[in-house]
Amino acid sequence: MHVIIDWIVQTVGALGYLGIFVMMLIESSIFPLPSEVVMIPAGYLCAKGEMELWIVILLGTFGSIAGALLNYYLAVKLGRRLILKYGHYFFFKPETLEKVERFFKTHGSFSTFTGRLIPVIRHYISLPAGLARMNIGIFCFYTGFGAGIWVSILTFLGYFFGQNEALLNEHLHTITIAVVVFIIIAAIIYIAIHKKKERNHRAKKF
Secondary structure (H helix, E strand, C coil): CHHHHHHHHHHHHHHCHHHHHHHHHHHCCCCCCCCHHHHHHHHHHHHCCCCCHHHHHHHHHHHHHHHHHHHHHHHHHHHHHHHHHHHHHHCCCHHHHHHHHHHHHHHHHHHHHHHCCCCCHHHHCHHHHHHCCCCHHHHHHHHHHHHHHHHHHHHHHHHHHCCCHHHHHHHHHHHHHHHHHHHHHHHHHHHHHHHHHHHHHHHHHC
């Protein structure tokens, strides 16, 4: 871990702010690079006075959006064609694709936002959004919203605990659990509100 962090610190230090943007773009693409090894060292460099905190967070967020857009357009251009051609080899039927598209048309905003906060899922949540051709403005907004929160968390962790790996890992573990709990609670509330709206909509029809 020390070797990786040292390499990232040196790379970001050499490339400067551009390095943060490029690495976070890669982090959000189909070649996922853990955001922890990018933003935490960047936060540490901020604590040393070598970088500005707000610029780091801004570029980390924009890099995440750029990488997410690559995945989005990859799914738009190739996703449907590949799935319809080869999906049956992986038991992925056209009907399943239609269900994904319907789901994202209804729940795309919430799924994109929360997906950006969940480990592993954050790297790939853009693909179903692209398959469903989610509104690009809404997609960018909720991607940036979720990514901005996660980028800020990691940057501040690096800023305050970058020199102490034990404390850093402890706080990262605690925060990750807290974020997952938050998403579960938010999902329960979201589902309850959505079901209530559906009941009210059906009641108006009759």
